[in-house]
Amino acid sequence: MAAAAGVSRSAVSFAFNSPHRISTATRDRILAAAHEIGYVPNTLARMLQAGQTQSLGVLLPQSLAKIMENPYYARFLMGAGQVCDQEGFTLLLTPPLRESMLKAIPYAAVDGFIVCGLEIDQGEVSELERRRVPFVLVDSDPQENVPSIGVDDRGGAREVVRHLLELGHRRLAVLSIDPGPEKAVRGYRGPLGRRLAGIVDALAQAGMTMADVALAEVPATRTDGYRATRALLADTALTAIVALSDILAFGAMDALHELGVDVPGQVSVTGFDDLTESAWLRPRLTTVRQAIATKGRTAADFLISAIRGEDQHPHQLLSTSLIVRDSSGPAPGH
Amino acid sequence: MAAAAGVSRSAVSFAFNSPHRISTATRDRILAAAHEIGYVPNTLARMLQAGQTQSLGVLLPQSLAKIMENPYYARFLMGAGQVCDQEGFTLLLTPPLRESMLKAIPYAAVDGFIVCGLEIDQGEVSELERRRVPFVLVDSDPQENVPSIGVDDRGGAREVVRHLLELGHRRLAVLSIDPGPEKAVRGYRGPLGRRLAGIVDALAQAGMTMADVALAEVPATRTDGYRATRALLADTALTAIVALSDILAFGAMDALHELGVDVPGQVSVTGFDDLTESAWLRPRLTTVRQAIATKGRTAADFLISAIRGEDQHPHQLLSTSLIVRDSSGPAPGH
DNA sequence: CTGAAAGCGCTTACAG
DNA sequence: CTGAAAGCGCTTACAG
Structure with missing residues (x-):
């Protein structure tokens, strides 16, 4: 490129980066030549030199x-x-x-x-x-x-379960996310672990343990929530479903709707996350908001x-x- | 780095990239030294040299x-x-x-x-x-x-409007996306232009023109679809809403639902795109699927x-x- | 199996 | 205002 314009490499660089360090005439000549031969400074080389990528x-x-x-x-x-x-x-x-x-x-x-x-x-x-x-x-x-x-996953989960307990629910099902094979080795971790801990907290205050609630662990898609809920309802006479994510709650609502179960008349459903869609759902979803x-x-x-x-x-x-x-x-x- | 391990730069490079071109002993020594001083090959430099970024x-x-x-x-x-x-x-x-x-x-x-x-x-x-x-x-x-x-935006729009016309709808409203200020200068372009053209095609076959339908142009959010629909219903006695995107159709359904208007008994609604959510909506959304x-x-x-x-x-x-x-x-x- | 050298393209003090 | 030189870090023929 420098050769094509008949100037030094620095002149070319200045033309592109530091217009003031070069005469307008030269700059124009360089830019014209660049356009002519289709030259354009290489992005990677610039980044390497600058030490940053933006x-x-x-x-x-x-x-x-x-x-x-x-x-x-x-x-x-x-x-x-x-x-x-x-x-x-x-x-x-x-x-x-x-x-x-x-x-x-x-x-x-x-x-x-x-x-x-x-x-x-x-x-x-x-x-x-x-x-x-x-x-x-x-x-x-x-x-x-x-x-x-x-x-504060733990606090959120604690609050929503407490809310259900206060409403008189005792037959709860937890719709949880499958932690994968790692769980066996390391136990629950991350947000899931904290949410489960919050549930345990709330149950304890009502003299209950996880043994008193139904637990389904599924992948985190809407369809999984739907299927798990159908299975859950077939097995158990429950009055509330605590979904550990809104998406699972959506699936639960789909199943309930399809089975003609009244929400919240017969079964209450809660989510976790407060996705935008949760407020558009009918009935609108009770959930734990995280920002x-x-x-x-x-x-x-x-x-x-x-x-x-x-x-x-x-x-x-x-x-x-x-x-x-x-x-x-x-x-x-x- | 090369100095730290007491070898040449190439040896270091080989240790990281071409293990077979170097003795295992040397390689281990280099990798150990690298770990020691926290050396790691620079990503940008590698990309520049390789001429690709993956x-x-x-x-x-x-x-x-x-x-x-x-x-x-x-x-x-x-x-x-x-x-x-x-x-x-x-x-x-x-x-x-x-x-x-x-x-x-x-x-x-x-x-x-x-x-x-x-x-x-x-x-x-x-x-x-x-x-x-x-x-x-x-x-x-x-x-x-x-x-x-x-x-095929045009074909899709043509088909959905034809569908409504065949169902006997004549009082249509088009819920369209605001093309921005460019429209005045250049007319409709891109997908929006093609979809509108498809609508014109279908209307023409029924002896109608765009002048025979209500047109609302709004930003492409659900809330905008909601608001526009409320405004539209206040003005016009329409029987069908052709939304140019599913999101706008969702908003329209929200408004209709809120006003107690039966869909599709009183007003039909169609979308465009077929987002995943469209099949979950109640009533499930008639729409144009694009893959x-x-x-x-x-x-x-x-x-x-x-x-x-x-x-x-x-x-x-x-x-x-x-x-x-x-x-x-x-x-x-x- | 190893080392000195050139090169990937650029930018930026530095001296003129 | 301009040009020769060093340098951003790496990789890869090439000769030993």
Whole structure:
């Protein structure tokens, strides 16, 4: 390129980056020549030289296909995206490579990582530390000296179960997410573990234990919620379903609707998350609100500050709150 | 690093990339030293050297926040993501930079671009060509010699309106998407233009024109669909609402439900897209299905083939089909 | 199996 | 205002 315009490489660079350090005439000549031969500065080379990419990585615990199917992530990415929009960052979605989040890290050219849903640390944290790239864990079990953002899952679950107990429900079913094979080895972890702990808390106050409630563990899709609910109703005379995510609650409502069971007259249903759709559902869903978009925003904010070298509070716990709508009511005969 | 291990730079590189070209002992020594001093090969430098990033860019027409709020894009990205998962690519979401898709291009270090919803080409195409980076336009008005993927919007719109006309509906309202200020200058373009053209086709066959139907143009959110429908019902005695997107149809149903209007007894409602949620809605939504995920998959497939230098068919038009469900029925008294 | 050298393309002090 | 040089970190023929 420099040759084509008959100038030095620096002149070319100045033409593109520092117009003031070069005469207008030369600049025009260079730009014209560039246009002529179709020259354009290489993005990667610029990034390498600048030592920054203007891009935030989102390290995801599942395949892109699964993530994009999940309204929870849509909302989380909306929040993170808001900050990126503002600050001129792009967002690199990085799913596991050959089942491993760790293996995906070296292929992401980004200025920082938002690490989503890391339940068992297989070295991801130390790999990130080794790279000296800023990062923040979202919804993981907090670790000493590792920046993280989470929500009060336990408190939320406690509150919603208490709400049902106060309404007189005693025959409860918990529609839970299948923790996968790891559970056997390590027990419940992450948000699921905390939510279950919250349920146990609430039950204890009523002199109950998990043995007193029905438990179904299924993958986290609407159809799974639907199927599990049908199975549950066939087995048990229950008066309330505590779904550990709104999506599962949607599926439960589908099943109840189809079977002609009145909600909340015969059976109450509660969710967890408060997705946008939950308020559109009929009956409108009683659920635990977590500020998903805020979580995304907070994560991106933290990261961008860290990238700029500003110090930030390393741990954040966002609150949850019970949103009582129309899908929960007094237990029949209460 | 090389110094720390007491070997040459190449030895280090071999240790990481070509284990077989180096003795196991040396390799172990190097890896140990690397671990010791926390060395890890720089991602950008590797990419620059390799001339590839293993990443696909998605050039988006709106802010990340708006994109992630839109179930249409969630589904599209799911499809594209599926292919990326399979091929080990990451996905870089690239929203406009300072309102411009063109300006965003130089900051995306990717092997190829999926260009979404480019309605008026402001030089994006020639910039992409200049960079000699593979790309494919999605849902744009097709251009000569530019790879593109689209769906038969016109045919779909024609079919759904014909469906309503056959059911005896004559008092129609079209719930359309606001084309923004560009419309005045250039007329309707892209998917919206094609859908409107399809409506005109169908009306013509019944001896009608756009002047015979009510038209509301609103932003593409559920709430906008809701509000517009309330306004429409206040003004007009209509028997059918043709929404140009499912999301708008959802909003219309919300309004109808709230006003106690029976669907489809008093008013029929149709959508466009066939989002997953449309089949869950009550009454289930009659709509035009476009294979959104397939579109995403096709785009990513095309791109990855192009990156690998395989030739591909440069234009693809996916079909649409009318899905008749429960939200459309005979016009009252027909 | 190893090391010196060139090169992936760029940017930015530095001296003229 | 311009040009030769060093450097951002890596990888890969090539000769030993």
